[in-house]
Amino acid sequence: MGSLNRLQELGRRIAEEQDGLLRGSGLFEQIRPTVSRMRPLMRRGPRMQAGRTAIALAAAFLCGLAGVWLLQSKRSLQFEIGIRPEAGRVGAWISASRREPLPVHFSDGTELVLMAGSRGRVAQTTPHGARVVLESGQASFAAPHRNGAQWELSTGPFVVTVTGTRFFIGWDPARDVFELRVQQGSVKVTGCVFGDSGRSVLAGEMLRASCDAATFAIAKAGVTREMEDPRHNDATVSTPEPSVATEEVAAEVGRKANTQPARATGQNWVDLAGAGQYVAALQAAEAAGYDRQCATLNGPDLARLGDVARFAGRLDLARKAYFAIRSRFPGTERAAIAAFTLGRMDQDQEGAHAVAARWYRTCLTERPGGALAREAMGRLMEALHRAGDRDGAQRVAAQYVKRHPRGPHAALAEQLLRVGRTGPGDR
């Protein structure tokens, strides 16, 4: 019964933590607009024999909720236009005024917004999506991910195929400029410079293309990749000209930058850490938002942040950074190194040898041939020995001398094995 109570207590703590994360996530505010636009598809008729007969006839569809999807799949999407929605007609042109954008809501929750002065039409609807033509101007598109969803947006000679994404698209026929910025999910662009095989554009990437000039460029936050059109050997690619979209993304990236200057010294934490000023570096990192850094830094910088906190004597913050590595980059070498470092902290600073042993085992399990495998095995042996697990320590010692006969813990391993052979009285 004791183990049952422990599981329940663990579950309670996990639930508490999850509820806190849900509350702070902004999830409901994010989803509510989409759900609010959905409409019940089933209209309940009179609650009489006719309805019950219909249910009986449709009994084959009522295994779980499988029948719900089958019924929905047979009906093409409906859509409404405008803030005071009016039913949309397939094929009819839709124009946004010069002052305001015009939303188009689809019955599966997808939303297309034509920006001011833009023009397009819904050329076709199916049960799984629609084909939309952007004649000119710009539009934003947000589709919830659905298995089997098929959406196609064509603009000029370019076609964007999506299954569940959020992106911003623009087409200026006069200047022959196509722009695409993907915020969530991924899309595939075909046509013109991309040919029939197309090119995928991922979340966080911006694409700019010109059909007549046979050029395209993809920009990612902080990185610009120049691409050549493989069909034209002499094609050159220009780096994306600064556009409103590019500057907006750059500004957004700037706000998330992981090396914001410290308020106190004017230097960022990376520079201060490089100069060995770990306390000042940690203060700078805290001033820039330590939790946010843990959530947004790349792997190398996050590891560096953890080391800065550790060297500055703040083990609690160091653990936070190392745990963030293990959460955000599971299965990587860096996550295994983080496990090793957590073990070192438990062993060297806390004297928690049994806990440290588990971290070393985790490191070895995740990366048996990793960069710190020899050190992890040696420290595991030491931690087990100091935790009083003599048998465990000797088993590891036997492995250590085989694999690392000249390693830094070889002497300890030999000593433990000698004790094992001759008994503790001879130590």
Add this chain to the structure above:
Amino acid sequence: MVDLEPPDPRRATGSSAGMADADSENSALRSHMRVSPTKTRSGGILHLPIGESDVALVAALQAGRHDAASVLFDRYGRLVARVLARVMGPDPELPDLIQDVFVAALSSVGRLEDPDALRHWLTSIAVFVARGRIRSRTRWRFLRLMPFDELPDVSTSPVPAEASEALRCTYQVLEELPANERIAFALRFIDQMELTDVAEACDVSLATIKRRLHRAQRKFAQIARRHPVLAEWVEAGDRWAR
């Protein structure tokens, strides 16, 4: 069909408060009047809020009211999110899964015979959606590319940094359980649901859910011992270790 606007908070109308009960509302719904969303010549707009009971809400949903979906979300969105979070853990697809649940609910609400079962019904839809996603991921797991060493460190999921190692490890362990056992464990031990409610949500008998829980408990404890944080918890049981 009636097409009535929800109450506009900018325009207080005395009539809306007096007509808030379900009987009046159903009467209005059956009257088949269409009210233009714009101002009428008399200057007033009739607003009938959906009653607070599940009976009223289900009636509004089954009548196809435009505001019914948002009311359903406001009342039960958190329940659905909670059930999904319990089963899936920190998951980047949680928003999509929540939407999937509401799409399924709105598509099949016409078949809901007992409005009082609305809460349980939504829970079972959430469980169904979660199970489908878990099984789908299990089928595609073999496509993971190896080895990882050559790949740059790319954040694989937006697990918040403040999420503890214990939370992450708990769901890492749960991923190793079969879908049905994982769901039963999550609903019983994390969501603290009563056994009968877990059985109803999973659409199985009480005996079946007890068997699943027994297997899930045993496997969870066995696997959890490999994780330093969980091992401390499972073995010592009285200290919350990070």
